[in-house]
Amino acid sequence: MSTALLIPGSFEGEWVYEEVAERLGSDGHQVFPVTLSGLESDPGARRPGPVNLDDHIADVVSFVTEQGLDDLVVCAHSYGGMVLRGVCAALPERCRGAIYVDAFLPEPGESCWMLLNDLLREGFGALSAADGRALLPPPGADPRSAPHPVASLLQASRAGDPAPWIQHAYIYASAWRGTPFAETYERLSADPAWETYSIFTDHEIMRSNPEILADLLHKIMVNWD
Template sequence: MTTFVLVPGAWHGAWVFEPLARQLRAHGHQAHPLTLTGVGDRRHLLTATVNLDTHIADVVNLLTDHRITDAVLVGHSYAGMVITGAADRVPERVAGLVYVDAVVPEDGDSCWSLVTDQERAWYLAGVGETGYTSAPLPFFDPRATPHPLASLMQSVRLEGGLDRYRTRDYVYATGWEGRSPFTPLYERLAADPDWRTHALAGGHNLMRDAPEELLKVLLTSAQAE
């Protein structure tokens, strides 16, 4: 049995991972979809002080409160920042990492620094409404809510490398309209024998576009554990 912690990207809540979580449980695993502070059904907690460290603490607190010591952290998009930071804080609680069309930061990187001008323009959409939030885009699911801008801008501080974790998977979405901001990262990791890479036919939201294929990736990760 593997314990999966499923972390959504910007603007989205645990609901994006709920169908996948149900399937993981049906296969005998534990699965914890997580809504980050200030987003989704926790939007009442959104303030100007919510940042990347807040979201890293969300994951760390879940791991410690549930006494999880064998977690596979799964992060979509922006949440690549979050799962990397959380694993670095409590490496003894993390067995593997799965990045779902996500950023993979090194020490000092931010989500802002790792994406392209297209995504930066998305981040700045709607900032004028509060001065500290990024508005969901019109084509998002209607459940999407404003996201704390500081979390997208803050640099992550890491003390160790990803080689501390037994498994590392990168899942790449091939169906972006235009060039994916993650193509160079995927190509680099595909040439690295320490990574397992997977290219799935679907848009950025692979939980919606390729749910069965993504489930297979996670089940393979569990078998590797």
Template sequence: MATYVLVPGACHGGWWYEPLAAELRQEGHVAYPVTLTGLGDPQELLAKPINLDTHIEDVVRLLVEADLHDVVLCGHSYAGMVITGVADRVPERIASLVYVDAFVPEDGASVMSLTSGFWHDWYIGGAKADGIGVAPLPVLDPRATPHPLACLVQAIRLTGALRRVPRREYVYLANFENTPFTPFYERLREDPGWHVRSLPVGHNILRDAPDDFRKILLGAAP
């Protein structure tokens, strides 16, 4: 039996992972689809400041309070920032990191510093209404909610402790238009410390290649 903690990308909650989580549970595994602060109840965006540290703390708190160990920690898209921070804080609880078309930041990087052009237009333009939340792109699921702008602006701070995680995987989704993730794929596929693969699908892997995604997660289990 493996334990999976599944962190969604910008504007998405744990609902995005639920079909996959249900399949993993049916196979006897434990799965926690995470809804990060501000992504479940939009009123949270106005109630308190939310930044990248908030989201990292959300996942660390889950791991500690549920006393989870040997975790397969998966992050899609923006959540690469989150799982990187989590792994740096509690590497002893994590067996595998699985980045799915996601950011892999180094110390001092932010989503804003790792993107440009189309993405900056969305982040800044999408926050015009209140300067707090970035409105979902029209192509996203109707359940998508505004994403806290500060999460995209704040730089991550890393000690290097995440290098203690035994296994790291990167899944590149090659048919994602305007992808900001090509540099990570090109860098990591030359790194012997990573297991890297590419799939000829778009960014929504749960829609385009759900069976491949499930097999990748099963293969990442300790």
């Protein structure tokens, strides 16, 4: 079985993977969800000052090295794809697989903000906090959600092509009408280096369909063993 590291998307912490992690654990995998800096549920645990993409990549790199994790399959949702790209570049010797769950897949020089579509940019703009340093969780969000640091969305990725031994999969949530990921999914579906999967579900698949996501992650990781 695999060692899986789970990176959440914007506004969310490791809590968003609770049910997915439980199911993967019952399947025999070692599972390590992480919370990125500035996204802790407890405001008192958040460090002061701006937090950017480099900081979030460093969070995961530090966690992996401190825990002594190796032979990892790293899974990331939404904004977390920006972080995953950087982690694969920083720790290629510790990664054997990368799974993007309805996530951004940047090229060098691309930021998350650049990869949003116009609808999402407008929506994110409406969530801007008074000080402009964070985006507030959207209406109806889980009460554990946290404001997302704007700097992390604006900083461009510097990660180049991943190491050739890292296997890649992309999971596309096709029921999200506002998705910015349709073009990414179509492009990767034509690339033999990628495994691609389309699920008719909304973007927050970890919460709306955790059993479907866990079963698919299990299938992918078992095939990669």
